[in-house]
Amino acid sequence: MGAVMGGSRGQTLRATRHAPPFLSFTLAALLVTGHARASNEPPWVAPETEPLPQGIVSARILKADQPILASPWEGAQRRGSAALDVHLPIFAVRRGPGCKGRFLSIGPLAWVCEDAVELAETPFVNAAYRAIRETADGLPFRYYFVGPDGSFAYKKLHAVDIGAPDMQLEPGFAVAIVEERVVEGARYGRSHNELWIPMRDLGPARPLAFRGEEIKPDAPADVLPFAWILVDKAKVFSTPSALGKTEGSRARFERVPFFEEKHVGGARFTRIGENAWVRSSELRHPTIAPPPPEVDVAAGEKWIDVELESQTLVAYEGKRPVFATLVSTGKGREGTATATPRGTSRIWAKLFTSNMDNLEDEGATRYYRMEDVPWVQFFAKGVGLHGAFWHRSFGTVRSHGCVNLAPLDAQRLFFWTTPRVPAGWTAALPSTHDVGTVVRVR
Structure with missing residues (x-):
């Protein structure tokens, strides 16, 4: 998949789109880097102000994907986003423009406005806590496909099958179901996007057991x-x-x-x-390749090599390969919107999940929408590595530009690459202290 949702959840899905790659609401928000500020100089920021009330140790996040900024002022560069209801630690407090309250430091180069949280005496999350957990099949949710007759989705459970639908789901669309309820004998599922859907219209996605190969340190240096x-x-x-x-x-x-x-x-x-x-x-057969100049070989820097011809991926630490697997890259001709672009980049955004679709592509012959695609790592604008649960064509071209991985492999690489996604966060962007992993496509 190589296109990302940009439409509103409350609209029907016959929206229009531009040519891919497309950016989801979450991803588009991550791109906001303070362009409105003309000067490179930071705005005035007050020194540390009055201390927090006695006993306050954490900030409870009040909305899903709460923006986290790199500096304590409105319009600062984005550092990521936080999960709903998670309790994050508070390290410092600053007054800054754009926040009625104060800006709270919740980590290195990570600030959130006090207006968006609830101060709490509750202990903050353990450093090992993850907003989305690793699973035995690589799928963070139970995924379902919309059946051949399509379906409708509703914001309120009491409106399902009675009121006007908030969204129309076409055959083949995928949703992540996080809750099920029975109303008058009929079963309904709530998607991770907070929409209720009749379960009779959905069929479950089957997990794929395939996973790549861990490479031993004593493996041959010239051929896998x-x-x-x-x-x-x-x-x-x-x-x-x-x-x-x-x-x-x-x-x-x-x-x-x-x-x-x-x-x-x-x-x-x-x-x-x-x-x-x-x-x-x-x-x-995956092949060994020398690292690009961007990689610090002496330090054993991690990097990823994607070979289009063999449809394989090899992960390295310096010159040593540590992992290899099959992928599915873009099926378009080189240079087209659906081809995976060759070149060397660094991962610039990591999201636990992202919605992907082509609903605004007016020229599309077939529309698709995959909710909560897991383990997303963007490295070339809207092109990234991510898990794919909707096909089993790994080893052949298949995607709309992204590098598709079996869910277990996408999960494995997500927690291996940088930037690291801190405890309680749902997305992270690199910083000067935590740069993104190099990805080369050749």
Whole structure:
């Protein structure tokens, strides 16, 4: 997926869009960096003011995705957002323009206006707390697809099937259900976007067990010794020839050893065992690549390499590969809006989830909407790494520009890269002390 929601939750979904990539409300807010302020000089900020009332140790966030600023004034650069009802620590207090109360420091280069919180004696969250938890299948919510007849969504449960709908959901749209209730014998689900939907119109998304490969420190330095089967059933031959004796088959996503490759009669074959060969076109093999100049190799800096030809991703620490997996990149021709752009960037925003759609694309032949796409890491404007629960085409091009990962792999990389998402936050942008991980697409 490579387009992100920009419409209002209360409107029907036949809105118009511009060409992708698109920015969600949350993502668009993260882009606000104080452009209204003409000068680079910070505004006047008062020194530390009167102390907090005795016993106050935390600030309870009063709305979902509460903006967190890098400095204590309105229009300052964004640092991220906080989760609803989470209690964050208070380290300092400052008066600053744009806040009727005071600005509260809730971490390094992280400020929130007192008007948006409730001061509390409740202990603040543990440093290990996460607004969205890791799960065994990589899916932070229970996801459902809208059935062939479509559905309607309502802001109020009592209005479902009775009042005018607040949103129309088309077949194939995906929603994240966080609560279910039964009213007069019918079951309804509340989405993470606070809309009620008849469960009869929804079908569950099936988790995918596939995950990438952790690479041992003693792995060969020049070639990764494994690959994955790409097709549903790959025939295994006793010799590097389709005319050789068949020795069974291997299933899709199966990890197999990679020993060597040979060209025979215009075709390529890969040896995966003793007297065991498969067509090279029926597997995907990640390759080793040197780091780009942006990476501090001596410090063992983390970075990610995406290879379009093989549809694979390799994560490195310095020159050492530590993890590899399959991906699905943009299906458009190079240079088009749906192609994954080549180049080297740094992750500039991390969001636990983001809504993605193409609802404002007037020229679209088919509309899509995926709510709460998990483990989103933007590195080239609106193009990013994220989990995909709506397809199993990893190893082939599929997306609208983003780098799709199996949910378990997206989850694994999200907590490995920088910037770190602090406890109680739902999104984070880099800072001078916590820069984004390098991502190269080649």
